[in-house]
Amino acid sequence: MADVDFNEVPMATTAPSTSYSPGLEGVVAGPTAISSVEDGLRYRGYAVGDLCAHTGFDEVAYLLIRGELPKAKELQGFRERVAMARRLPEPVKQLFPAMPKWAVPLDVLRTAVSALAHFDQDAADNSHEANVRKAERLLAQMPVIIADQHRVSRGLQPVPARQDLSHSANFLWMLNGVEPSPDDAKALDVSLILYAEHEFNASTFAARVIVSTMSDLHAAVVGAIGALKGPLHGGANEKVMDVLKSAGGPATAEKWTQDALARKERIMGFGHRVYKAGDVRAGILKEFAKAHATTPELQEWETTAEIIEGIMAAQKGMFPNLDWPAGRLYHAMNLEIPLYTPMFAMSRIAGWAAHVIEQLDNNRLIRPRALYTGEPAREVVPLAARG
DSSP states (O other), X not given: OOSOOTTSOOOOOOOXXXXXXXXXXXXXXXXXXXXXXXXXXEETTEEHHHHHXXXXXXXXXXXXXXXXXXXXXXXXXXXXXXXXXXXXXXXXXXXXXXXXXXXXXXXXHHHHHHHHGGGOTTTTOOSHHHHHHHHXXXXXXXXXXXXXXXXXHTTOOOOOOXXXXXXXXXXXXXXXSSOOOHHHHHHXXXXXXXXXXXSSOHHHHHHHHHHXXXXXXXXXXXXXXXXXXXXXXXXXXXXXXXXXXXXXXXXXHHHHHHHHHHTTOOOTTBOOSSOSSOXXXXXXXXXXXXXXXXXXXXXXXXXXHHHHHHHIIIIIOOOBOTHHHXXXXXXXXXXXXXXXXXXXXXXXXXXXXXXXXXXXXXXXXXXXOOOOOSOOSOOOOOGGXXX
16 A cells, blocks of 8 residues: 555545645745754754854754753763764674775765664664664764774774764764864864754755655665765765865966856855855854864965855855855865765764654655646557557
8 A cells, every 4th residue: 555644634635736846945844843944043943053152063963863952961871872882783894895995985874874774673663762762873873884984995994983082073083093183073063063954955854755654764864865965965065175176276266266157157065045145054164164274275275265255145146055164174174075975964863863753753644746747638549559
């Protein structure tokens, strides 16, 4: 039986609305108490700038998954549970050396998350508490997957996770085998807060559609990662340095940008479906990108970025989105480009999980209608009469 929602109250069949918005732009697809973008980005009512200034990613992940900012004892327990979950089953670890050298890190992350479902005894349990437990485990395991795969693909041994470090500091430790500086840990932490949640974006909505069928959290996250892979959603932060290098530097940035606009080329890192007057997240992370530009070369990239920003604002009315400073910050932190979108995912897992939990707590099958544009009604002509 297809498309049956056993939680739905029977109602009269009605004709679908004939109104249509390409890409569902501006369409309200459902309620959520997790985040809002109407007056600047807020997570459960808290302005994202305040969260960046006064909390860390650990607290924000707790907020998204559990609904409230933690008290000190609650945060301690949360950190302990996440730290204990920073490990992978041996068969999942064996995936990494088995992958071809050209395997895309985000694709490996997607495969590994799918594999983890087989080892999670809560996998098929869609109760609220089981989903919270699974969310905390995935929050812990995804950075391990990313760091281990990255090191194995370069012929290096994985670095065991540490239980005494914050989420962000531990990821940099596993990645490099060196405890990060406080500045690097803080910068990454802020970027993870900013990437953690963003209402009904493509990957989040994909996750909600998947679990609306009464599927499970792991399946939803696999689908969300698949949606994130597309360059119109994730991946723009990986293109930022390509844009800056193509621009050449401060001396040539203006001409390059003008020429690119004349050719009607899309400049990655600018514009947003929701934020028409600028992305508040970009302004926050820009300060960290500037602070990490500690060499003449990095300072030139920041100057180049400023020139491009000015032209895009003046001529196109387009402003940077979060990916624009994130790509520069991660480059300044010596993080390799293929890691950027997986890092987006290891942050967004907090938001994805929150939406999966919210959807399943009050579920209704998501089943929209289509605007048919095909042939009008017609009769089948028997094969012999078709000529």
